[in-house]
Amino acid sequence: MYHYDEYDRRFLEERVAQYRDQVRRRLAGQLSEDEFRSLRLMNGLYLQLHAYMLRISIPYGTLSSAKLRGLAEVARRWDKGYGHFTTRQNIQFNWIHLEDTPDILVHLATVELHGIQTSGNSFRNITTDPFAGVAADEIDDPRPYCEIVRQWSALHPEFSFLPRKFKIAINAASEDRAAVKIHDLGLNLRRNAAGEIGFEVLVGGGLGRTPILAQTVRDFVPRRELLAYITACLRVYNQYGRRDNLFKSRIKILVQSLGIEKYRAEVEDEYAAMGAERDALALPDAAVAAMQAQFAPPAYREAANDDAELRRAQAAEPEFARWIERNTRPHKQAGHAIVIVSLKPLGRPTGDCSASQMETVAELADTLSFGEVRVTHDQNLVLPHVRKSALYDLWLRLGAADLATPNIGLASDIIACPGLDYCSLATARSIPVAQALSRHLAEREVAIGPLQIKISGCINACGHHHVGHIGILGLEKNGAESYQITVGGSDSARAALGGIVGPAVAADEVTATVDRLVDTYLRLRRDGERFPDTYRRVGLAPFKEALYVAR
Amino acid sequence: MTDRVLKLVTGNRLHDGTVVYFAGSGAWTPQIDDARLVEDKDGAALLAEAQAGSPPHPAVGPALIEAVRDGRRIVPLMLRERIRAFGPTVAYRGD
Numbered sequence: 094m095y096h097y098d099e100y101d102r103r104f105l106e107e108r109v110a111q112y113r114d115q116v117r118r119r120l121a122g123q124l125s126e127d128e129f130r131s132l133r134l135m136n137g138l139y140l141q142l143h144a145y146m147l148r149i150s151i152p153y154g155t156l157s158s159a160k161l162r163g164l165a166e167v168a169r170r171w172d173k174g175y176g177h178f179t180t181r182q183n184i185q186f187n188w189i190h191l192e193d194t195p196d197i198l199v200h201l202a203t204v205e206l207h208g209i210q211t212s213g214n215s216f217r218n219i220t221t222d223p224f225a226g227v228a229a230d231e232i233d234d235p236r237p238y239c240e241i242v243r244q245w246s247a248l249h250p251e252f253s254f255l256p257r258k259f260k261i262a263i264n265a266a267s268e269d270r271a272a273v274k275i276h277d278l279g280l281n282l283r284r285n286a287a288g289e290i291g292f293e294v295l296v297g298g299g300l301g302r303t304p305i306l307a308q309t310v311r312d313f314v315p316r317r318e319l320l321a322y323i324t325a326c327l328r329v330y331n332q333y334g335r336r337d338n339l340f341k342s343r344i345k346i347l348v349q350s351l352g353i354e355k356y357r358a359e360v361e362d363e364y365a366a367m368g369a370e371r372d373a374l375a376l377p378d379a380a381v382a383a384m385q386a387q388f389a390p391p392a393y394r395e396a397a398n399d400d401a402e403l404r405r406a407q408a409a410e411p412e413f414a415r416w417i418e419r420n421t422r423p424h425k426q427a428g429h430a431i432v433i434v435s436l437k438p439l440g441r442p443t444g445d446c447s448a449s450q451m452e453t454v455a456e457l458a459d460t461l462s463f464g465e466v467r468v469t470h471d472q473n474l475v476l477p478h479v480r481k482s483a484l485y486d487l488w489l490r491l492g493a494a495d496l497a498t499p500n501i502g503l504a505s506d507i508i509a510c511p512g513l514d515y516c517s518l519a520t521a522r523s524i525p526v527a528q529a530l531s532r533h534l535a536e537r538e539v540a541i542g543p544l545q546i547k548i549s550g551c552i553n554a555c556g557h558h559h560v561g562h563i564g565i566l567g568l569e570k571n572g573a574e575s576y577q578i579t580v581g582g583s584d585s586a587r588a589a590l591g592g593i594v595g596p597a598v599a600a601d602e603v604t605a606t607v608d609r610l611v612d613t614y615l616r617l618r619r620d621g622e623r624f625p626d627t628y629r630r631v632g633l634a635p636f637k638e639a640l641y642v643a644r
Numbered sequence: 645m646t647d648r649v650l651k652l653v654t655g656n657r658l659h660d661g662t663v664v665y666f667a668g669s670g671a672w673t674p675q676i677d678d679a680r681l682v683e684d685k686d687g688a689a690l691l692a693e694a695q696a697g698s699p700p701h702p703a704v705g706p707a708l709i710e711a712v713r714d715g716r717r718i719v720p721l722m723l724r725e726r727i728r729a730f731g732p733t734v735a736y737r738g739d
């Protein structure tokens with residue numbers, strides 16, 4: 094894991110000291126809210142419905158047990174004992190007091206965390222595969238590249254006034270677990286025929302009011318040229334992006350209006366003109382190797398890849414067997430497994446985690462996973478390196494903390510944003526809708542198989558509803574909540590935006606509507622087809638019809 | 645419940661963000677039932693009164709909202725304001 098150097102530490106110390114003074118002046122009435130707002134936002138502090146909300150960046154979703162304990166302490170000392178993991182691999186605390194925030198930031202700095210660049214027109218947290226470094230289908234560990242890009246982008250002078258926020262995701266496996274196509278800039282790590290590492294560069298993805306999937310600018314940018322090439326991509330955006338219209342300010346609108354060919358031509362012209370600057374930005378192998386050393390795999394003890402004992406335990410306990418099947422994934426290293434810790438127990442707010450649960454996971458990470466934890470963009474946690482021989486014990490201990498619901502990837506593993514229960518931008522609630530759906534569908538979720546339901550409480554689409562197999566968007570109609578439903582979206586390597594199935598429905602009709610859509614899928618699916626596969630084959634019509642007939 | 649729509653002023657308390665209501669005479673309260681409730685036509689004057697005073701102002705973002713009286717209780721009209729007044733509609737899992 095990357096650790097702060099002297100420069101990082103001093104920078105954070107100075108920032109917190111400045112911020113402490115800003116808070117003091119705000120509380121003394123020397124700064125108005127208008128003057129203070131951008132200062133607090135620069136440190137991740139929002140004002141939501143009930144209180145201030147602090148968003149803390151978790152770089153590429155990687156946590157140490159020490160960091161997780163640090164977050165647990167924030168939850169316990171300064172909040173109501175819990176936090177909320179978001180779809181951007183960050184964490185939010187909902188009940189923060191302004192007067193406490195300088196102390197909270199000092200505390201977070203001791204575990205190398207902060208809230209900088211979690212708001213405003215800046216580069217946001219760079220996200221990646223939560224199984225980075227351990228996935229069996231990985232080409233190379235994406236985290237060193239995430240950190241290299243993070244350092245390049247952090248407080249970049251030329252790009253500190255971008256037209257709008259900018260989100261980057263990096264994927265390095267054959268499956269896309271980083272949803273690169275819904276990011277402003279997506280990087281797919283590839284190996285060419287000569288065995289060299291490089292990146293497919295995609296731009297212009299994003300959800301929100303205008304959902305668009307990213308398109309490829311270049312198939313293969315050699316690793317050495319990565320920073321120079323994305324500098325060219327950003328420069329074209331920085332120059333032509335719309336600063337006059339908030340709704341048109343993201344790079345996706347620029348790419349859409351220019352067309353990908355024209356945008357690509359602009360980038361290539363810029364890149365050609367960069368000359369010596371390209372050399373200055375070149376990424377030497379030695380620099381990559383030095384960064385890779387920071388993410389060296391842990392010292393795995395040799396473990397036999399003999400699953401006999403595991404199979405015996407599975408045969409004896411069907412519940413354990415189901416958890417193994419749903420909540421573990423193959424690991425690069427023989428005798429090990431990746432474990433997904435479900436933050437979706439039935440009927441609880443998705444992605445919420447109490448202080449004691451965080452401490453339990455930190456403790457389990459120390460004893461069973463080399464002190465490492467990951468955050469997934471679907472709001473669960475991961476223990477990335479668990480010996481197979483420890484899985485049974487782990488399952489028992491997670492279960493005791495209500496963290497072993499065997500539902501990863503199933504209907505009750507819903508993504509939902511905080512919605513109108515917390516968020517000041519919301520038009521409708523998300524969490525109660527998710528709770529009702531997960532309770533209702535849980536009984537038959539094994540029969541249904543993989544199903545991604547994603548819910549957003551407003552058009553900003555933090556819940557990624559456009560790319561849900563079933564997507565739900567909360568709206569407000571004449572003072573009442575209503576929900577627009579889409580089907581067939583996907584954030585996998587074959588990303589797709591869902592199609593709208595009909596007029597928005599009232600809150601109390603959502604469960605029945607989703608039920609009918611699931612029934613329609615089950616009736617039409619062929620062997621082995623997932624929801625988006627069936628949708629691709631049959632189109633929107635049968636789903637619309639099922640709802641129309643019901644009406 | 646009377647369905648006559650009345651007005652009150654709400655904001656978030658500066659130092660901790662708590663939802664507060666203007667109670668008149670420079671005072672703010674977390675109890676919505678103690679809010680000063682006025683006729684629609686007097687809303688603008690109430691807001692002006694709530695915004696008066698020298699900084700630091702105790703509430704961030706003072707705004708007029710609509711509410712009705714239900715016996716001794718005051719209930720905001722919009723769901724968003726009811727959630728602000730009475731808390732999230734879902735149980736949370738802190739410890």
Ligand code: SF4
Nearest residue numbers: 510516519550551555
């Ligand atoms: S989608 Fe809307 S309601 Fe949900 S968290 Fe984002 S801004 Fe808030």
